[in-house]
Amino acid sequence: MPENTPENELLIKRQQIQEQVRAADKARPKLEMQGAMQAGARPYPEPPFSKLDQNKPGIEYKLSPEPYYDAPYWKGSGKLQDKAAIITGGDSGIGRAVAILFAREGADVAILHMEGEEEDAAATADAVKGEGRNGLDAAEPK
């Protein structure tokens, strides 16, 4: 029989609490994912999506719903002040979002894109200029 010291009492109490927690964990039904997780700065689209009617590499303005790329909640703080960035495939998709974010953080941005993507590229370059930085778009020669 262990001594009835305050330390031992504390230990026993702790073990009892642990037992209670274990029993409660066992009794609880398993967590199942119910729908998509929304932990972002704003809610984002969830499946199901409608069928796609375009082929690779795809044009952004034809995609529905249009991708969320402009991060309106994001406040720039000069994290790339006066740097210059070259972003291949910067006309659309991840490249476009990166181009705009880099510009908001103070960088001048040049984007490269494939032929046929001029419209997306111009929109991205305009968005870069809208952040007050130099935006340049150029098609890669085939």
Added chain:
Amino acid sequence: MLSKAKAATVWTPLNPSDNPEQMESFGCNTRMQRPAQPEEIAPAYLFLASPQMSSFITGEILPVIGGYTDR
């Protein structure tokens, strides 16, 4: 910057057109049960590109994949 961000299942013109037939359930295979939007990926590139934020990181792959899943 010699690190890279690894992104998967992002709502971009390129990515969904990989598999047009499975478009309806696009993003269901991630832990978050939805595709990422480009603006959710971009901060990872900013983090790796900015000398203020990642000066002691190199040769790293930063997974921005909406969590790990066994599916």
